[in-house]
Amino acid sequence: MAHNRLITLAEINAMYLLVWSPVLWDGLDLTPPPLDPQYRDRYDAERPIIEESSNGLARVRRALAHVPVYMIFDDHDVTDDWNLNKGWELAAYRHAFSRCIIGNALIGYWFKE
Numbered sequence: 001m002a003h004n005r006l007i008t009l010a011e012i013n014a015m016y017l018l019v020w021s022p023v024l025w026d027g028l029d030l031t032p033p034p035l036d037p038q039y040r041d042r043y044d045a046e047r048p049i050i051e052e053s054s055n056g057l058a059r060v061r062r063a064l065a066h067v068p069v070y071m072i073f074d075d076h077d078v079t080d081d082w083n084l085n086k087g088w089e090l091a092a093y094r095h096a097f098s099r100c101i102i103g104n105a106l107i108g109y110w111f112k113e
Helices: 008-021 022-029 035-054 058-065 086-092 095-113
Strands: none
Touching: 008 022, 008 058, 008 095, 035 058, 086 095
């Protein structure tokens, strides 16, 4: 599903900030830019889910503040099955674009820690 990958360091940092803090959602404008109809329909379908998730972040943050948890960088922070096997590694690390995505994910994770 390459249609929903985070690629740039800015996208990765924004994702980490938005999924762990309800503060940034207050000033976020979710008005979509002009979109093709197929993407507009998808945006309209997903927007209520995004809003519901963001509305619950304060409660999740409070719960996690009182429960010991381990948050570790795993394959889903980059892509499914990241470094799963040698074949995956060879396919990914031989391409500059893939290495860039992986590098941005590692830097973004380092910043959040």
